[in-house]
Amino acid sequence: MEVFDVDSHLREWENDVKFCVMVGKMREKFNKYWGDFMNLNMYTYFALILDPYIKMQSVRNGIEILMSYDQKPEIMNDEFDCMVDDKKGLNEKAFGDLYAQYKAREGERSRIPSKKLVNEVAPSQSKAVNDFLFGREGGSYKVATELEKYLNEPREELHPGFDILLWWKLNGPRFPTLAKTTKDILAL
Known part of the structure; x- marks a missing residue:
């Protein structure tokens, strides 16, 4: 965020006759690292x-x-x-x-995002429990990754x-x- 503040001040002072030479050198250095x-x-x-x-x-x-x-x-x-x-x-x-x-x-797992079909029944989960949790329509839901949660x-x-x-x-x-x-x- 400070980079935007420095850039803003340089833009403001570029047109000031008292500072234009000094600001020109500072702008050159700034652009080397942040300008493009x-x-x-x-x-x-x-x-x-x-x-x-x-x-x-x-x-x-x-x-x-x-x-x-x-x-x-x-x-x-x-x-x-x-x-x-x-x-x-x-x-x-x-x-x-x-x-x-x-x-x-x-x-x-390295791929984002991961998906799991809702109508797939886990071995420890009955079809009735699956229907209760996710509905009979089926479909899919998205498992949020750590990155997405953040x-x-x-x-x-x-x-x-x-x-x-x-x-x-x-x-x-x-x-x-x-x-x-x-x-x-x-x-x-």
Whole structure:
């Protein structure tokens, strides 16, 4: 989030005669690491997704802000929304793939999401119990993965002193694979 704040200040000060030379050098350095969102390291996006008060919802907002600075006004329409959604989709897929790799390392199922047919009767479950639990119509239900559970939970409230490492330490037992992923990504 601080990156957006720095970018905002640089944009504000670029046109100020007193600061334009200094800001030009700062902008050059900033752009080297953060300026081109299309070439921004995916792990930067992953770190945002793993931040419990940002998650995936704010990643789209950030992508939209970064893209809007460089777009011509005539592109700011449905085409622009498609570009933003495409970039967000690439991030989601890449993060899902990373999550799957971590799950595979643990020896658990690595594909997301997993599905089970409702009308299949488990060996220890009678047809009557299956009908009671899931109805006679049959169909399927989706088993939520750890990643889906994390992303679907409400975001944490933003407050001073929030400690992401402490949050993951306390919530690691609920999300063990994501906690391991977070540990590795935040160490970068």
